[in-house]
Each structure stands twice: as C-alpha cells, then as structure tokens.
C-alpha cells in the first residue's frame with residue numbers, strides 16, 4: 682500500500698513525526714506536527730486510530746476505556762505446528778470468560794493467534810506489553826492441547842488491553858472527517874475493525890471523487906453510508922462477547938447443545954449475512 686501511495690506522490694508519506702494539534706477553520710484546515718512544521722489543506726482525514734488526536738481535537742473526546750478484556754497476540758511459523766493445525770481455515774475456540782481465534786497469514790506460512798481473556802483491571806500503563814509463555818498458558822489452563830501447541834510455539838507473547846469508546850453519531854465537523862478506529866473502535870470479536878476502516882476509506886474516496894468541490898456533501902454522503910453499518914458492528918462485537926464467553930460452555934453436554942444452537946447455519950447467517958452481503962465499492 683505504501684508503494685502504491687508513493688507512486689502517486691513520492692512525498693505523501695512522512696514518517697518520524699505526528700499530529701499534535703488541529704486548527705479547523707472555515708477557509709482551510711491546518712495540522713501542527715511534533716517536528717514543529719504545520720501543513721494546511723482543504724480537508725483533513727483523521728485515520729489515527731483509537732487514541733486519535735484528530736478526534737480529540739475536533740470532538741473533544743476523553744480517553745478510551747478498558748473493556749474488561751485483554752488479548753494475547755502472537756504469530757507462529759506454520760512449519761512448527763502439527764500438520765492437523767496447519768489448515769487453511771479460521772478456528773474459533775470458545776469457553777467461559779475467554780476465547781481463542783487462529784487463522785493462517787501470508788499464504789499459510791504463518792499462523793495468527795489471538796487469545797482473549799476477561800480481566801477486572803489493566804495493570805500496566807502501556808496498552809501493549811510483552812507477557813510470558815507461562816502466563817499465557819496459565820490463562821488457558823485445561824484448554825485443548827491444540828491451543829497449547831499454538832501457545833508453546835509463539836516467540837513473543839504480546840498482551841493488549843482491548844479499549845473502546847461509545848459509538849458516535851457524527852464523524853465529521855467542518856473540514857475534518859474521521860475513518861477507522863478513530864471513529865468506531867470496537868472489540869475484535871467480529872474480526873471487523875480493520876475491515877470497517879478499509880470500507881470507510883473506499884467509501885470516502887468514492888464520495889470525495891463524486892463531489893470534488895463540495896466536501897460538505899461528500900462528508901454527509903459518507904456518514905449516511907457508513908455510520909450505521911460500522912456502529913452496528915461495534916454493537917455486534919459486544920454481543921459476540923456474551924456468545925463466545927458464555928457460562929453454558931462450562932459443562933461438556935450443555936456446551937454441545939449451546940454450540941449447535943449458536944453455530945448452526947441459520948444462526949450464523951442471521952448473525953453475519955448483513956455484514957458479508959455488502960459491497961463498499963458499489964455503495965451498498
């Protein structure tokens with residue numbers, strides 16, 4: 682992506698600095714950078730993630746809150762895993778108060794591991810930190826040997842606090858507009874945060890191209906297409922916490938009935954069809 686952007690404009694990406702302030706005026710918008718420079722333009726797209734400075738500057742939002750869930754994350758070379766785990770599918774392991782998601786990356790050369798655990802507090806200042814293999818294994822004590830085969834083969838066990846903010850009704854103000862986690866951070870339980878950010882970007886590019894001299898109309902069309910859909914994802918991800926972490930998964934017999942009821946084809950279609958039967962390029 683970086684190469685594609687640089688082919689259009691070699692100077693478009695500036696590294697080693699960051700936005701510290703935003704001046705959103707009627708005639709132009711200006712950002713001040715930590716390097717001391719400032720840059721002005723017609724519009725500003727804030728794509729700066731959950732701790733968005735642009736969002737705070739324009740909407741005055743307070744800090745994100747801890748959701749009560751933390752995630753273990755790690756990447757594993759597939760060659761280290763038993764052959765039956767190296768399948769070209771995503772796998773979701775569910776249990777009371779925690780779940781694990783694994784899927785292949787980079788044409789199957791790597792496996793991604795995300796293990797989510799409910800916690801009452803987040804004790805480190807940083808929202809990402811390194812943990813240990815033993816701590817990660819202890820969080821999944823008694824879980825299936827395949828889960829432990831994955832945990833054992835991770836080199837660095839990262840711990841992430843999962844943060845959130847309430848959904849927003851507006852994503853633009855004056856000449857500033859937000860995309861991605863800056864305007865709709867969500868629990869990763871629909872695996873849709875990055876997907877929604879990409880859909881936002883595709884939609885925003887389309888409406889700006891169609892309204893070249895009228896960013897007000899472009900932003901209004903963008904919000905009309907995107908706000909409800911992304912916020913529905915925020916809520917669905919919250920709901921998946923209850924489904925994945927359900928206490929009924931404690932006892933094997935009840936768990937079987939619960940899984941059949943929650944993951945039969947009709948139920949899965951009901952939960953996900955609205956999500957996947959959508960075309961951001963065509964606009965709906």
Ligand SMILES: Cc1cc2nc3c(=O)[nH]c(=O)nc-3n(C[C@H](O)[C@H](O)[C@H](O)COP(=O)(O)OP(=O)(O)OC[C@H]3O[C@@H](n4cnc5c(N)ncnc54)[C@H](O)[C@@H]3O)c2cc1C
Nearest residue numbers: 699700728729730734752861862869872873874875876878
């Ligand atoms: C455990 C976990 C699992 C996940 N799994 C999935 C998944 O399976 N599928 C999925 O679609 N999503 C998933 N997500 C969500 C996904 O990672 C995010 O939704 C996505 O990265 C958001 O993209 P973004 O571009 O909006 O923000 P970010 O990826 O956070 O990017 C923001 C960028 O802005 C930069 N920045 C920040 N502040 C400034 C500043 N002041 N000035 C300049 N630059 C700045 C940052 O350096 C960063 O490069 C997961 C998230 C977590 C935590």
